Amino acid sequence: MTDAIRYEVAFGSYEDALRMVGVRSEPRYAGTAVSGDRIQHFASMVQDGNPAYWDAEFAGQLWGGLVAPPAMLMGWLIPPPWLPDGQKPVPSIAIRVPLPGTTFINASNDVELFPPILEGDRLHVVEEVVSVSAEKRTKVGVGHFVETCDRYYRDDGSLVATNRNTLFRFTPAEAE
Numbered sequence: 001m002t003d004a005i006r007y008e009v010a011f012g013s014y015e016d017a018l019r020m021v022g023v024r025s026e027p028r029y030a031g032t033a034v035s036g037d038r039i040q041h042f043a044s045m046v047q048d049g050n051p052a053y054w055d056a057e058f059a060g061q062l063w064g065g066l067v068a069p070p071a072m073l074m075g076w077l078i079p080p081p082w083l084p085d086g087q088k089p090v091p092s093i094a095i096r097v098p099l100p101g102t103t104f105i106n107a108s109n110d111v112e113l114f115p116p117i118l119e120g121d122r123l124h125v126v127e128e129v130v131s132v133s134a135e136k137r138t139k140v141g142v143g144h145f146v147e148t149c150d151r152y153y154r155d156d157g158s159l160v161a162t163n164r165n166t167l168f169r170f171t172p173a174e175a176e
Helices: 014-018 036-045 056-062
Strands: 103-113 123-132 141-154 159-172
Antiparallel strands (some): 123 141
16 A cells, blocks of 8 residues: 655745736646546435536437536546556646645635536636635635636647636634
């Protein structure tokens, strides 16, 4: 058994983080194509009988193939924590923003979908740091909000979705 691989989190100051506003990542490519099996497994887990997820003939006539549920968007490109070739995972750009704080929570997420993502699509994402807030004190601790905008594309370059996400990176408040 091997040691667990962890994503490397960048640490630094608020001023360091501000220098990343406007920075875009290199495209990150999904390791596999969108899979009908994964679409149906997900739909099964959430008990969603939408025929666009289950009936290839119906979905093919209406959309051009089985449709990926919108809730799967981020899952297609989450870097795997381990690969057999030893390649280290590339963490989300939000984790690479150098800030103090040891913990993250998701504060908000706003997705806009364009044409549906279909079985067989090969996707890639380009991430951008949109903003980093000044230090904020919240009930969970002191930290910074990091807003990113991820743009998801098919291999042909067509934009299929944007995802604006805000993470709160913080040091947990002391237990009272």
